[in-house]
Amino acid sequence: DAGVIQSPRHEVTEMGQEVTLRCKPISGHNSLFWYRQTMMRGLELLIYFNNNVPIDDSGMPEDRFSAKMPNASFSTLKIQPSEPRDSAVYFCADREGAGNTIYFGEGSWLTVV
């Protein structure tokens, strides 16, 4: 299995632009998580889905952030408009059924200038 696949791996964008990060979870894994990692705040859970339904989005920083999971094999995290303080590594992770282990993708390195 290829694991959790994220794209793009690196993105540099200008302040005010829309950013869309994509995630393909492992086939059959029905929970999906979006995390943000920064030096200052460490790993933060932004949102997670079970069976494509958002369960907890309390970690989403503000209305500029939105996440969707239209089907079991695809999710997006969108930032509109982007700001320099959004610069971070964004990780997608998933979990298999009733399992208790999450598996991370390689991350999307976002720089907003």
Add this chain to the structure above:
Amino acid sequence: AQSVTQLGSHVSVSEGALVLLRCNYSSSVPPYLFWYVQYPNQGLQLLLKYTTGATLVKGINGFEAEFKKSETSFHLTKPSAHMSDAAEYFCAVTNTGNQFYFGTGTSLTVIP
């Protein structure tokens, strides 16, 4: 509420020396505990996990960890450090499989 505390944000060891990375957790119910490793510019990779059963768990790359309920600890060890072990290590706890609480990470440096 659950939480994880990793003691020491930076640990340096000589190549061949014992590696000890400390993790203490707080959980009101029996926890599931994890160690993840993050190499530069990569995602987090599962090293090992404790769910139930044997309290000493072995993971990849020669690492192991022991769940000590009385001490609420889950310290990570490796008898002999290798240069390739240099990375960031994260301890995590969950009881539901939905909310995972991560520590702030420990950066391991291996000195040749």
